[in-house]
Amino acid sequence: MGNADSDTCLAPVDVVVVGSGIAGLFLAVRCARSGMKVAVVTKKGVSTSSTNWAQGGIAGVLDVDDIEAIEAHVLDTIESGAGLCDEVVVRSVIREAAMRIKDLVEHGVRFDRKEDGGFHMAREGGHSGARILHSRDRTGQEIERALTKVASSESDAEFRILEDWMAVDLIQKSHGKPGDGVCGIWCLNTEGEVWTLPAKVVVLATGGSGMMHKATTNPSIATGDGVAMAHRAGAEIKDMEFIQFHPTSLSVSRQKPFLISEAMRGHGAVLMTIDEYAEWGSSSSSNPGEISFMRGYSELGSLGTRDVVARAIDRELKKSGDPHVLLVTEHLDREGLRQSFPTICSKLEEYGIDLGSDPIPVTPAAHYMVGGISVDSMGRAIIDGTPMPGLFAIGEVACTGLHGANRLASNSLLEAVVFSERAAERIIDEWGGGSLRDVSDNLPKWRADDLDTLVEHAPLRTDLEALRTTMTQDVGIVKSNSRLDRAERRLEHIDKEVSRTWKRCKPTQDLVELRNLVIVSKMVVSASKKREFNVGLHYNLDLS
Ligand code: SIN
Numbered sequence: 102m103g104n105a106d107s108d109t110c111l112a113p114v115d116v117v118v119v120g121s122g123i124a125g126l127f128l129a130v131r132c133a134r135s136g137m138k139v140a141v142v143t144k145k146g147v148s149t150s151s152t153n154w155a156q157g158g159i160a161g162v163l164d165v166d167d168i169e170a171i172e173a174h175v176l177d178t179i180e181s182g183a184g185l186c187d188e189v190v191v192r193s194v195i196r197e198a199a200m201r202i203k204d205l206v207e208h209g210v211r212f213d214r215k216e217d218g219g220f221h222m223a224r225e226g227g228h229s230g231a232r233i234l235h236s237r238d239r240t241g242q243e244i245e246r247a248l249t250k251v252a253s254s255e256s257d258a259e260f261r262i263l264e265d266w267m268a269v270d271l272i273q274k275s276h277g278k279p280g281d282g283v284c285g286i287w288c289l290n291t292e293g294e295v296w297t298l299p300a301k302v303v304v305l306a307t308g309g310s311g312m313m314h315k316a317t318t319n320p321s322i323a324t325g326d327g328v329a330m331a332h333r334a335g336a337e338i339k340d341m342e343f344i345q346f347h348p349t350s351l352s353v354s355r356q357k358p359f360l361i362s363e364a365m366r367g368h369g370a371v372l373m374t375i376d377e378y379a380e381w382g383s384s385s386s387s388n389p390g391e392i393s394f395m396r397g398y399s400e401l402g403s404l405g406t407r408d409v410v411a412r413a414i415d416r417e418l419k420k421s422g423d424p425h426v427l428l429v430t431e432h433l434d435r436e437g438l439r440q441s442f443p444t445i446c447s448k449l450e451e452y453g454i455d456l457g458s459d460p461i462p463v464t465p466a467a468h469y470m471v472g473g474i475s476v477d478s479m480g481r482a483i484i485d486g487t488p489m490p491g492l493f494a495i496g497e498v499a500c501t502g503l504h505g506a507n508r509l510a511s512n513s514l515l516e517a518v519v520f521s522e523r524a525a526e527r528i529i530d531e532w533g534g535g536s537l538r539d540v541s542d543n544l545p546k547w548r549a550d551d552l553d554t555l556v557e558h559a560p561l562r563t564d565l566e567a568l569r570t571t572m573t574q575d576v577g578i579v580k581s582n583s584r585l586d587r588a589e590r591r592l593e594h595i596d597k598e599v600s601r602t603w604k605r606c607k608p609t610q611d612l613v614e615l616r617n618l619v620i621v622s623k624m625v626v627s628a629s630k631k632r633e634f635n636v637g638l639h640y641n642l643d644l645s
Pocket of ligand 1: 155156157158361362363364509510511512513
């Protein structure tokens with residue numbers, strides 16, 4: 102499944118899927134099984150995706166007749182979304198959960214089971230009950246393992262997985278208007294060559310944009326590529342002010358943040374400040390929840406929704422000047438914890454932290470892009486209020502209306518698989534009915550064919566660093582008008598530098614990613630400036 106040879110890999114396909122996480126692979130397999138010619142383009146290896154890093158799981162009610170349980174999931178989603186969810190989308194996605202989870206199981210995904218054979222359900226922040234299927238604390242890895250295996254077994258001349266190829270831009274017809282739609286992608290190989298890949302349908306499944314921030318739980322591929330490409334092609338982008346910070350990433354000096362799953366708080370772990378932990382040590386209380394600062398912020402205590410918990414931690418850290426808060430687990434059954442969270446346990450051991458005995462230092466980190474490419478109920482990208490011919494978006498890159506102003510934990514894998522199925526069904530129907538447009542022979546040429554100036558890497562790294570510093574300092578959990586103005590000025594400056602380089606130099610993956618990050622960061626700032634009230638993940642001091 103390595104790189105295909107460039108003569109064949111760039112032959113026209115029916116569908117090109119950009120991205121190889123749960124959304125992309127699920128759709129690709131479905132389309133390939135219907136007989137379509139499919140290419141999956143992924144800028145690193147096939148399993149280098151945000152899905153692979155997901156610890157928690159997939160939320161869903163398995164008994165389709167349990168109306169009460171389904172309604173509770175609907176209400177928790179709407180409550181977490183702070184009134185901005187599309188209720189029709191919420192209800193339809195949650196009703197579809199059981200079928201899509203069954204599909205995953207049929208694809209070979211092994212979710213944890215109880216002794217009686219039923220699925221073990223975990224609980225996470227904002228959920229009023231336990232309804233999250235998981236595979237220990239490495240659910241994403243398990244889903245990615247199963248889907249990659251299915252995809253490899255499908256792989257043949259009609260279904261290619263192109264690793265180390267990066268989509269650079271969507272191709273629109275020569276002299277066409279944006280509403281005419283897309284007919285393929287330009288993609289960059291490791292030799293620095295840009296090739297044309299004609300396709301009747303392009304599906305963007307590129308994930309999020311966590312790399313905008315210095316501290317993120319995302320892999321380094323999360324550079325907002327899909328949103329930036331769709332924006333350049335004229336598609337509608339929505340709700341970019343809602344960047345979700347995960348409350349608990351491991352905070353160990355100079356190390357990349359590592360996610361400490363919310364399922365651990367679902368299991369009973371409690372957040373405390375350093376002072377509260379000392380106080381608890383000298384008190385007679387066996388329950389750290391009685392002392393935790395989270396009592397003052399949410400009725401659910403440490404299990405409040407992510408917007409509330411991340412903001413509470415941010416406030417406590419600003420008050421105390423401490424570098425982190427603590428996630429306390431020593432009141433819980435040590436063996437049970439270690440069995441449920443083996444990945445986290447061994448990561449903590451690397452830093453000499455003993456799960457179940459030692460408190461875990463945690464801080465919030467950028468985690469999920471709630472906004473994205475505006476899509477309809479079939480995952481079709483929207484332009485000027487109507488579907489854009491030939492362009493779909495699924496997974497984190499899409500904004501479906503499910504999450505509103507704040508995504509409920511573990512609803513994202515569910516959204517990804519539901520919209521992948523719907524998009525696949527729509528594409529297969531159109532293909533079967535012969536209504537997919539033919540890919541024109543007369544595609545425009547990539548503009549940079551003849552550029553031969555090489556990018557200088559040092560200034561590129563400086564610009565990337567400046568962008569991440571700006572977003573971290575000025576466009577984080579708590580924003581203000583003056584910080585947003587400053588971020589806008591700084592990003593404008595970086596944009597000019599990067600655009601100059603882009604016009605002069607041969608593209609490289611780093612340059613394409615930085616160009617995308619600049620666009621997406623500017624969108625986050627501009628959407629934040631437009632939002633006139635504080636809601637969910639958007640919190641501006643000057644509006645409160
Ligand atoms: C987690 O395990 O806490 C992350 C799950 C999610 O982001 O939905």
